[in-house]
Amino acid sequence: MKKKLLSLMLAGVLAVTALAACGGSGSAGSDGAADSSAEETADADAGSSADSSAEEEEVALIGSSDDPNTLTVAAWDANFNIPALEAAEAAYQKVNPDFKLEIQEVSASSDVENAITLAGSSGDYSQLTDIVLFQDHYINQFMMNYPDAWQPLTKDADWSGFSDDKLSYSTFDGTHYGMPVDNGAAIFAYRTDILEQAGYTVDDFTGITWDKWLEQAKVVKEKTGYALMSMDHNGDDLPYMMMQAEGASQWKDGKANLVGNDTFKSIIEVIVQGAQDGTIILANDWSEYTDTTIIGDQVAGVFNGNWIIPTMKQNTAASGNWVVTTIPTLSGKEGYAANGGSSLYVTSNCQKADLASDFLTYTFGGGDGAIETYDAALTNGGVISCYGPAGKSDLYNQPDEFFGGQTVYADIVENGTHVPAVEQSDYHYDLRTLVGNLITNVINGNDIDAEIENAQSEIEFTMEE
Amino acid sequence: MIQSGNRVISGSLIFLKKGEKKGGVILNKGRSIQAKQQAAGWIFLAPATILIFIMSFWPMFQAFIMSLKKGSSANMVWQTPIYHNYERILQDKTFLTAMGNTFLYLIVEVPIMLILAILLAQLLNNRDLKFRGAFRTMVFMPCAVSLVSYALIFKSLFATQGLINTVLMNLGLISENINWLGTTGTARAVIIIGLIWRWTGYNMVFYLAGLQNIEYSVYEAAKIDGSNGWKTFWYITVPLLRPTIVMTAIMSINGTLQLFDESVNLTNGGPSNTTITMSHYIWNQSLGVGVAKFGYASSLAFVVFIMVGILAFINLKVGDVRD
Structure with a gap:
């Protein structure tokens, strides 16, 4: 009797988990299948393959809606992009009370990319949401390879309010496909209280050369124990941002420009020197970067896209002591850069293209709802607009106590307009990985010139098919 | 399992041919009993065989074809040379x-x-x-x-x-x-x-x-x-x-x-x-x-x-x- 009961329970548990697994991977499509087959064979164990498939990321999007006034949108980051979209929905509802925005939160930007890959592979775009949020550095590649997945905006926004750098991502052959959302302008923030202990002020770190920066950072490190900057070395954006601050690129005429590029070499040397001095912490991964170095109070400086601000604010003890300034350069002029950022794109699955375009231009595109949208997005999600006029609002010009009363948001919008447009590439992230490896190897004592040549030949290898 | 199934069916094919040549009624009856049994075996084997073929072998073959191509999944073209x-x-x-x-x-x-x-x-x-x-x-x-x-x-x-x-x-x-x-x-x-x-x-x-x-x-x-x-x-x-x-x-x-x-x-x-x-x-x-x-x-x-x-x-x- 006992045995029977036990076996019944076991069967029940198995049935439930099997159902859950099917529900998860059934819609995950070919991505899920490829993933789980690799795991399954590695396991040779039915039990664990069932639970691993249940863990798989859900990449399927929710598709479109039958309701003529409802748009669907897929986006990531509940603390950042989602509040911005909710703000836009609320603003647009004032002119179109029936309007509804169904927001699907995905766990990472790669979920949207994989959903496009999936739809493009099968030729079935019906599961795409009307609008997707897409990373700027990837959109060009996906636009070229999956041209059927997108449709242009049918209504013009106030394009003059955006920087050329930002629009260069979302415009193809002169046609606007995307609506920029957030501002990727980089900030270099310092802790005034720690600099003071070492006898410096923020002015000592504004408009200086990297050499001087390294020198002073070493003093700060010795006197206070704080490093002056950290970065997720698994996706190391430092070389890119530092190059952009110089107005230089790692690309030239569509090809990687590493060998013989003195600016590039100097910048790598700065990073390596900083890492060896302990003034730049290269974290192993993202969570170590944010949780250990920034929130864990190990650094007296943060250098990244301004979307890092919500992370910085989680270290409440440091409140009031941060000040944002510009980026050092090799020559000593004040540097401006941008990193990250994304835009909203209308997919080919959207049957309500006019509604979608109208919604986007009214809110994010500088229409009548723009100020309201961007103000609410800043308040609720810390999303800083890249639409210039939005920076003129009262809210943007309010001092932020976390930054010791600095009008940091207006400053960032202002800085964003100074960012020089540099040559971009579809292979941005491939190169980022290779340059990250290059830095690791040089820190470990390899010859810098040989490593640069190696990175150059590897990116060339990646680019030829 | 599949192999032994094959053996059985080829055996029955020979048997069937023999039966046809001689055309005897008794032989025919015997054949049909055996054939029925073999058919049952095949029916039991068929679902698994077909599923394995569709779910495993066919995708493997497709993957091989794909391994000779390049380009995005929406528009794949043959590599030049094909083994590139x-x-x-x-x-x-x-x-x-x-x-x-x-x-x-x-x-x-x-x-x-x-x-x-x-x-x-x-x-x-x-x-x-x-x-x-x-x-x-x-x-x-x-x-x-x-x-x-x-x-x-x-x-x-x-x-x-x-x-x-x-x-x-x-x-x-x-x-x-x-x-x-x-x-x-x-x-x-x-x-x-x-x-x-x-x-x-x-x-x-x-x-x-x-x-x-x-x-x-x-x-x-x-x-x-x-x-x-x-x-x-x-x-x-x-x-x-x-x-x-x-x-x-x-x-x-x-x-x-x-x-x-x-x-x-x-x-x-x-x-x-x-x-x-x-x-x-x-x-x-x-x-x-x-x-x-x-x-x-x-x-x-x-x-x-x-x-x-x-x-x-x-x-x-x-x-x-x-x-």
């Missing part, structure tokens, strides 16, 4: 690193794990041991943990500010935190330790099952002949466990060659791709970074497939005692 993807593999430094890493894991981890498993099995097979069941459960327990979870737990244990460093610091064994996952040597070691922790119990269960099939009287006879523990183990247990050892070795080799979760979740292949595995690299090529290169990824997958095939074949030959 395979040619490219030879020049792909990252893949060669990945291959090296995978074989390093294989060579270091599999022997340690299997030896540990067999020793544990031997210990836990002892009839006089108390709480045997409890110990067995404990050793097997890691296998109930999903791969991703355990990889993430190991990652937090070995983080720069993680538990391992804290413990070692407090014991005074190290003077400053070790960057376990950020240094090539230690990162590889952590992956291997993780693999051993996760899979030893799993292999032990096979050995336990194998040991239980060995007659106890064999051991008694050995004892009477004056054989000590080591000799008993080496001359009786190991030879009798041979089929099990071969099976676990094949499974472990196969599994290690397709190692994925640990590389992705523990180290993400870093630092600078020195811990990346082949499967992880294939995944990176297909869905990891930017637009998928399914063509090249398929050709890589085929190379791994061939490697697994060759190793399994060698293993079978080595383990085969019949000749």
